[in-house]
Amino acid sequence: MTKEKNITTENLILKAAKSVFQRKGMDGARMQEIADEAGINKAMLHYYYRSKQLLFEAVFKNAFKSMTTHLGEILNDDLSIEEKIRNFTFNHISFIMEHPYLPSFIFQELNRNPEFILNIKKEIGLPNLEKFKKQLDDEVKNGHLKPINGEQLFINIIALNAFPFLGAPLIKAVTNTEDLAFEKLLENRKTEVANFIINSIKV
């Protein structure tokens, strides 16, 4: 069973809205374009979602959830830090490769309206770093890992995973890689990012 939600009008709208908002952003998106892509009348958008803002929020919350759910699970399972990092980078990069507009969409919109993260925090929740940080401290103390701040390591991991997608147009141009070569490069990162990190922190 593939995830082909009932093809109700409401779902057609959400799907089209996702596609348009993620490519154009809140400010660049047009309600008419969403209606056209869904193949329905523009009035339907308001009938089901009231306003552009609310339709946008529905799309954004979906997007945010899909990005952070995996993260939370991996962060809180019972593997070692090294295994967590290998798992997470592999899964995270694989996931983003199937939704390459997601990081750019999420970070762009959060920068446009930073307060919105409070809304998200309340309604969806954010990944919790406490277990990860504690575990890291333990592995540092017992000599498996070099000393490193948990927040900094977390930032580094997300940075190495997500940045190639945020910076794709620039990276492609600077490194002279076409779409295919770039795909290959991303494929490599699924394992090489973890190696890069582990190399840095392992004693």
Place this chain on the structure above:
Amino acid sequence: MTKEKNITTENLILKAAKSVFQRKGMDGARMQEIADEAGINKAMLHYYYRSKQLLFEAVFKNAFKSMTTHLGEILNDDLSIEEKIRNFTFNHISFIMEHPYLPSFIFQELNRNPEFILNIKKEIGLPNLEKFKKQLDDEVKNGHLKPINGEQLFINIIALNAFPFLGAPLIKAVTNTEDLAFEKLLENRKTEVANFIINSIKV
């Protein structure tokens, strides 16, 4: 002598446009808001820059140049890879801290219109990686560094430098850091990012 360009109307416009475009992006920016911020009549924007698109391009090219000029210089000086990385990360992060909207602006607009990078390439030029890559290969061959692909290392460096600014709202929320603590965290990264990278690649 601080860089207080002649306060001609043309420069007032460019300064205000920079401020508004970098905060709101092309789609979110309003010509009237730019005029208000510059304290002049909206017609002046068109008198000096013809259209929103051309004004935007003037701002974007300036922004892009300011981000890549340093990079090019450091990449092509005669220091070792390790020194290059320490220099570059320190300078790059310091620079962005003074212009925190820049990365978000540049990457957002390049994602909105990826073809624009060709225009930039022709008119401004892009950093050249060849010397860096060759030098890296040499240092790998002579046993100073572990094997790593030049493009991948380059991406990692930029990622670790720029991402904290792109993801600031999310990072602040997930790590529970307020503005001041976040500033401190960035201050740390000026040296810690280089350590993190060098640790990973040094034999």
Place this chain on the structure above:
DNA sequence: ATTTGGTTTAACTATTTGGTTGATAAATAT
């Protein structure tokens, strides 16, 4: 068959917005 409720549409509205214009003021040249 008819009523009832939700669904869909075309046409419309009010507002925003990039861009223009024609008159006026201020420099600059003659």
Place this chain on the structure above:
DNA sequence: ATATTTATCAACCAAATAGTTAAACCAAAT
């Protein structure tokens, strides 16, 4: 001084756009 060019402004315009409305449609209940 006077003509000419450059700069500035208030008012205006046309297109785009989020949102509304009133009528039509349709399926299920009576």
